[in-house]
Amino acid sequence: MSADENSGTGGDDGIDVIVVGAxxxxxxxxxxxxxxxxxxxxxxxxxxxxxxxxxGGRLYSYALELVExxxxxxxxxxxxxxxxxxxxxxxxxxxxxxxxxxxxxxxxLPASVTVLRAEFDEWFAGRAEAAGVLLATGIRVDSLLEExxxxxxxxxxxxxxxxxxxxAADGVNSFLARExxxxxxxxxxxVGLGVKETIALDAVTIENRFSVAPGEGAAxxxxxxxxxxxxxxxxxxxxxxxxxxxxxxxxxxxxxxLGIHTMLQNLKAHPGIRPLIEGGRxxxxxxxxxxxxxWRGVPKRLAREGFLVIGEAAGFVLNLGYTVRGMDLAxxxxxxxxxxxxxxxxxxPAYRAALDRCGLSATMKAGxxxxxxxxxxxxxxxxxxxxxDVAESLFTVGSRPPRRLPHQVRAAMRxxxxxxxxxxxxxxxxxxxx
Amino acid sequence: MSDPAGWLPVRDLLGIDVFDVDEEAHIAIDPxxxxxxxxxxxLLVCPAQLYALGPDGxxxxxxxxxxxxGTCRVVCAAxxxxxxxxxxxxxxxxxRRG
Numbered sequence: 001m002s003a004d005e006n007s008g009t010g011g012d013d014g015i016d017v018i019v020v021g022a023x024x025x026x027x028x029x030x031x032x033x034x035x036x037x038x039x040x041x042x043x044x045x046x047x048x049x050x051x052x053x054x055x056g057g058r059l060y061s062y063a064l065e066l067v068e069x070x071x072x073x074x075x076x077x078x079x080x081x082x083x084x085x086x087x088x089x090x091x092x093x094x095x096x097x098x099x100x101x102x103x104x105x106x107x108x109l110p111a112s113v114t115v116l117r118a119e120f121d122e123w124f125a126g127r128a129e130a131a132g133v134l135l136a137t138g139i140r141v142d143s144l145l146e147e148x149x150x151x152x153x154x155x156x157x158x159x160x161x162x163x164x165x166x167x168a169a170d171g172v173n174s175f176l177a178r179e180x181x182x183x184x185x186x187x188x189x190x191v192g193l194g195v196k197e198t199i200a201l202d203a204v205t206i207e208n209r210f211s212v213a214p215g216e217g218a219a220x221x222x223x224x225x226x227x228x229x230x231x232x233x234x235x236x237x238x239x240x241x242x243x244x245x246x247x248x249x250x251x252x253x254x255x256x257x258l259g260i261h262t263m264l265q266n267l268k269a270h271p272g273i274r275p276l277i278e279g280g281r282x283x284x285x286x287x288x289x290x291x292x293x294x295w296r297g298v299p300k301r302l303a304r305e306g307f308l309v310i311g312e313a314a315g316f317v318l319n320l321g322y323t324v325r326g327m328d329l330a331x332x333x334x335x336x337x338x339x340x341x342x343x344x345x346x347x348x349p350a351y352r353a354a355l356d357r358c359g360l361s362a363t364m365k366a367g368x369x370x371x372x373x374x375x376x377x378x379x380x381x382x383x384x385x386x387x388x389d390v391a392e393s394l395f396t397v398g399s400r401p402p403r404r405l406p407h408q409v410r411a412a413m414r415x416x417x418x419x420x421x422x423x424x425x426x427x428x429x430x431x432x433x434x
Numbered sequence: 435m436s437d438p439a440g441w442l443p444v445r446d447l448l449g450i451d452v453f454d455v456d457e458e459a460h461i462a463i464d465p466x467x468x469x470x471x472x473x474x475x476x477l478l479v480c481p482a483q484l485y486a487l488g489p490d491g492x493x494x495x496x497x498x499x500x501x502x503x504g505t506c507r508v509v510c511a512a513x514x515x516x517x518x519x520x521x522x523x524x525x526x527x528x529x530r531r532g
Contacts, residue, residue, distance in 0.1 A: 046524070047523075050529070053532050054532050116532055251509070259480075261482075285481075
């Protein structure tokens with residue numbers, strides 16, 4: 001190994017790279033580095049890897065396969081997602097669009113799987129550990145160690161640890177990226193607050209309720225359950241539990257006069273949701289902030305001398321309304337950062353180039369327009385109500401002759417206080433975004 | 435409880451979660467600053483409802499039960515949260531599912 005500034009042994013401690021945070025980004029980065037012969041320490045504040053980590057959660061398998069071919073088969077996932085659902089809700093009605101797509105051929109790999117992070121991340125970190133990563137749990141990194149404008153290590157519990165490069169994979173609240181001056185303060189308008197209950201339910205009941213075979217599951221996103229504020233709900237089926245939650249804009253939650261907890265409880269009690277979780281037992285309540293600013297939220301600089309930021313800390317999260325991606329982007333960014341470190345030159349250009357190569361930059365940019373669409377306020381109250389009114393009028397039969405559809409649509413628009421002008425304007429935003 | 439998956443108060447939900455509470459509070463507020471805050475969004479956004487108004491209207495906060503999401507820090511407008519860091523290593527919430 002060369003004594004190069006970035007790839008060489010960093011300091012007295014003989015550590016090439018310190019990765020802070022054992023989530024998908026940090027573990028993927030550490031794993032690739034150690035397999036390339038670097039000495040890597042992975043620091044995690046939880047007592048086990050995964051014990052502080054929360055997601056919806058669905059993982060797209062392509063990214064795991066990029067870490068190492070065949071990894072998906074070995075991973076402890078819950079169910080293969082074979083059913084994609086969109087659900088429109090208002091106070092007591094619901095309409096579900098359910099797609100049972102092309103079946104996965106025998107022996108094929110599911111495109112996405114549901115995961116529970118405590119188990120998944122612990123397994124993934126275990127893989128990295130077996131490959132030679134020194135995993136140290138129960139350690140909170142307090143700050144960066146800086147010398148002559150270069151990051152040369154970290155401080156934890158009053159002790160310093162030196163390394164050639166420090167990788168911040170410390171999640172959405174990344175204190176390290178902020179300390180390094182790469183990201184500013186988060187604003188309430190660019191994040192969503194996610195809350196979730198994990199509800200234990202036996203496997204057969206889940207399969208019956210969601211029309212899936214053993215081992216298969218459904219992913220459902222909902223709109224119209226955040227009391228008019230920006231956000232939506234989600235429901236993922238696990239092996240023998242259901243992950244039910246919602247993400248709502250903390251900027252807009254107060255306007256509803258309801259707490260986020262009440263919103264989730266109301267969702268559980270909704271006539272469209274309640275039968276799905278009936279008889280279940282809540283086994284965990286969790287919360288997590290979600291970045292919602294897409295590509296705009298990715299900092300202009302992702303690296304400094306001796307320092308890189310990856311995963312959610314770097315804003316690599318994509319909310320497209322109909323699907324939410326985080327873990328796959330985290331994995332990609334972790335791999336890209338490892339490649340940049342291994343390249344041995346200036347970190348920033350090497351990291352950017354690696355992000356371009358793996359398609360992560362393009363993916364984030366492609367989703368950039370969705371931020372505008374998702375800021376159309378009518379999406380969260382008026383439009384679900386409009387869709388439900390129109391659908392309900394279609395199926396309503398009585399003694400009077402049915403009115404023509406355009407008439408019914410106009411009546412539904414009036415009922416939901418949607419004017420044609422605003423509908424057209426939002427349509428333009430949607431066209432531009434999609 | 436006849437319907438455990440039904441409406442659950444926060445207290446019950448937090449009772450299900452596993453915590454190892456650090457005696458050292460990782461979040462600290464200054465109620466005098468909170469008193470100047472007109473909106474107090476923390477009261478509604480904290481998923482664990484750890485922010486509450488006392489009998490005299492003063493802001494109170496209890497760090498036990500914190501889910502460590504960071505939302506209060508982001509919404510805090512008046513700056514009443516004077517310290518926000520993660521609990522020391524191993525302390526705080528321990529998710530078993532996640």
